[in-house]
Amino acid sequence: MDVLEAIKGRRSVRVFKSQNVSQELVEKLVDAARWAPSAGNIQPWEFIIVRRPELKRGLAEAALHQTFIEEAPVVIVACADERRSSQRYGARGKNLYCIQDTAAAVQNIHLAAYSLGLGTCWVGAFREEEAREILKVPRGIRPVAMIPVGYSAEAPPPRSRRPTNKIVHYETF
Ligand SMILES: Cc1cc2nc3c(=O)[nH]c(=O)nc-3n(C[C@H](O)[C@H](O)[C@H](O)COP(=O)(O)O)c2cc1C
Numbered sequence: 001m002d003v004l005e006a007i008k009g010r011r012s013v014r015v016f017k018s019q020n021v022s023q024e025l026v027e028k029l030v031d032a033a034r035w036a037p038s039a040g041n042i043q044p045w046e047f048i049i050v051r052r053p054e055l056k057r058g059l060a061e062a063a064l065h066q067t068f069i070e071e072a073p074v075v076i077v078a079c080a081d082e083r084r085s086s087q088r089y090g091a092r093g094k095n096l097y098c099i100q101d102t103a104a105a106v107q108n109i110h111l112a113a114y115s116l117g118l119g120t121c122w123v124g125a126f127r128e129e130e131a132r133e134i135l136k137v138p139r140g141i142r143p144v145a146m147i148p149v150g151y152s153a154e155a156p157p158p159r160s161r162r163p164t165n166k167i168v169h170y171e172t173f
Pocket residue numbers: 010011012013014066121122123124125126156158159
C-alpha cells in the first residue's frame with residue numbers, strides 16, 4: 001500500500017471482530033515499529049503484547065473503562081525507556097526524545113496495521129501507575145500508549161482535520 005494512502009485511509013477503530021490476530025502479524029507490527037527514527041538511534045521503545053483476557057480487562061479499567069480495549073484480541077502496550085534516552089541526552093532525552101521516539105514507533109504500528117487489513121486505536125488516556133502494575137513494568141520505563149489491535153467491525157468516517165492554511169506558517173510563526 002502506498003504510504004499516503006495508508007496515512008489518509010487509517011481510522012481509529014473501536015469495534016473489533018472476535019477473529020484472532022496471528023503472532024506473525026503482530027511480529028510484523030513490531031518490526032514496523034522498530035524502523036521508526038529515534039534520537040541518536042537510541043531506540044528507547046519496548047512493546048508488551050497482551051492477549052490474556054484478565055490483563056486486557058485490567059488495562060481497559062486503567063484506561064478509564066474504555067471497554068473496547070479488552071474486546072480486541074491483542075493489545076500492544078508501547079513503553080518508553082527514559083533511562084536509555086537520559087543516559088545520552090539528559091533531561092531532554094528523558095522528557096522529550098524517548099516520548100517522541102516511541103510515538104513515532106506507535107504511528108508506524110498504526111499505519112502498518114492498516115496496510116495489513118487490521119484496525120487499531122491509539123489509547124493514551126489511562127492511569128499510568130495502574131497500567132504499570134498490571135504489566136509489571138519497571139521504574140524508568142513509561143507505558144505511553146495502548147494499541148488495541150483486531151479486525152475492524154466498523155467503518156468509521158474520517159474525522160475532520162484543521163485545514164493546511166490554518167496550521168502552516170511561512171518563515172516565522
Ligand atoms: C496521544 C493520543 C491519545 C489518544 N487517546 C485515545 C483514547 O484514550 N481513547 C480513544 O478512544 N482514542 C484515543 N485517541 C484517538 C483519537 O481520538 C483519534 O486519533 C482522533 O479522534 C482522530 O481520529 P482518527 O484516528 O480516526 O483519524 C488518541 C490519539 C492520540 C494521538
